[in-house]
Amino acid sequence: xxxxxxxxxxxxxxxxxxxxxxxxxxxxxxxxxxxxxxxxxxxxxxxxxxxxxxxxxxxxxxxxxxxxxxxxxxxxxxxxxxxxxxxxxxxxxxxxxxxxxxxxxxxxxxxxxxxxxxxxxxxxxxxxxxxxxxxxxxxxxxxxxxxxxxxxxxxxxxxxxxxxxxxxxxxxxxxxxxxxx
Amino acid sequence: xxxxxxxxxxxxxxxxxxxxxxxxxxxxxxxxxxxxxxxxxxxxxxxxxxxxxxxxxxxxxxxxxxxxxxxxxxxxxxxxxxxxxxxxxxxxxxxxxxxxxxxxxxxxxxxxxxxxxxxxxxxxxxxxxxxxxxxxxxxxxxxxxxxxxxxxxxxxxxxxxxxxxxxxxxxxxxxxxxxxxxxxxxxxx
Numbered sequence: 001x002x003x004x005x006x007x008x009x010x011x012x013x014x015x016x017x018x019x020x021x022x023x024x025x026x027x028x029x030x031x032x033x034x035x036x037x038x039x040x041x042x043x044x045x046x047x048x049x050x051x052x053x054x055x056x057x058x059x060x061x062x063x064x065x066x067x068x069x070x071x072x073x074x075x076x077x078x079x080x081x082x083x084x085x086x087x088x089x090x091x092x093x094x095x096x097x098x099x100x101x102x103x104x105x106x107x108x109x110x111x112x113x114x115x116x117x118x119x120x121x122x123x124x125x126x127x128x129x130x131x132x133x134x135x136x137x138x139x140x141x142x143x144x145x146x147x148x149x150x151x152x153x154x155x156x157x158x159x160x161x162x163x164x165x166x167x168x169x170x171x172x173x174x175x176x177x178x179x180x181x
Numbered sequence: 182x183x184x185x186x187x188x189x190x191x192x193x194x195x196x197x198x199x200x201x202x203x204x205x206x207x208x209x210x211x212x213x214x215x216x217x218x219x220x221x222x223x224x225x226x227x228x229x230x231x232x233x234x235x236x237x238x239x240x241x242x243x244x245x246x247x248x249x250x251x252x253x254x255x256x257x258x259x260x261x262x263x264x265x266x267x268x269x270x271x272x273x274x275x276x277x278x279x280x281x282x283x284x285x286x287x288x289x290x291x292x293x294x295x296x297x298x299x300x301x302x303x304x305x306x307x308x309x310x311x312x313x314x315x316x317x318x319x320x321x322x323x324x325x326x327x328x329x330x331x332x333x334x335x336x337x338x339x340x341x342x343x344x345x346x347x348x349x350x351x352x353x354x355x356x357x358x359x360x361x362x363x364x365x366x367x368x369x370x
Binding site for chain 1: 201207209214215218219221222228229230231232233234235248257301302329330332333334335336337338339340341342343344346349358359360364366
């Protein structure tokens with residue numbers, strides 16, 4: 001009886017190596033795909049040579065603000081600001097300030113290494129703010145975002161202690177440029 | 182004859198009950214997933230950062246007042262816009278390979294011994310490497326000043342980033358900013 005020899009001659013190609021390859025490709029694409037929130041696809045970052053590489057460990061504690069090009073604004077002309085916080089558009093700079101304060105919460109995440117806010121016993125927030133601004137966009141947005149992170153002198157201090165995000169660590173996202181020398 | 186028929190019957194039975202699972206649906210699903218990931222693929226951007234520390238006590242422009250030290254002021258104005266009556270030297274910023282400049286820098290260097298005087302630059306730099314060399318000379322001479330970048334709201338972000346980058350390259354560590362008109366409009370009076 002030759003029954004055992006019948007099995008290797010069954011019709012159809014051997015699928016095992018192909019499935020191996022396909023799984024390998026799938027795992028590669030799953031790992032290399034970035035689906036994190038707040039990362040806007042069509043942003044063209046400026047270039048800088050003095051930039052430091054991003055720190056994956058710090059990324060979890062980093063708030064991300066995107067400033068997109070005017071034509072890329074999610075709500076079109078109806079959307080007044082080209083600014084997105086964690087991928088979601090914000091209506092006004094004051095709303096952005098409120099949302100940043102909510103997330104930075106200097107009471108819960110104090111940066112004890114930093115000097116205290118003068119006249120108070122509060123430290124600034126230990127969280128970081130990354131500003132990802134399109135290279136063609138106006139600098140005014142970036143300086144406005146940085147300004148609203150500070151403790152303003154134009155408002156009463158007690159009010160600012162409740163309203164200011166007190167974000168001290170600002171990162172301006174750039175593309176790394178190889179130094180020419 | 183009889184044994185032949187027996188063998189054919191066995192073959193049929195063997196083919197019907199071939200051991201193993203059907204892998205076709207599995208491969209279908211896997212290919213579907215593969216195509217999905219191929220389509221949604223966006224490589225993790227090689228993104229870097231310029232790390233800055235904002236002064237917390239006085240809003241923007243506070244570093245300088247806090248330390249009673251005259252800053253090195255670097256003014257960045259949008260390309261094409263020129264202020265009259267200013268001892269300024271032009272520095273055009275071009276994106277690599279681009280013809281049209283994206284910004285122009287005017288520099289006013291106050292003499293630290295006499296704030297009313299302005300140092301005149303014998304050799305105004307007109308390219309970023311020369312600007313950097315100029316800044317490095319100032320740093321060697323006067324030490325680690327606060328550099329205040331006064332950039333107009335209408336400047337391109339790329340131009341200001343190029344200036345900040347050059348300032349950092351020259352070795353300065355403390356960079357300060359002045360609040361622009363957008364920020365002033367948002368802040369309560």
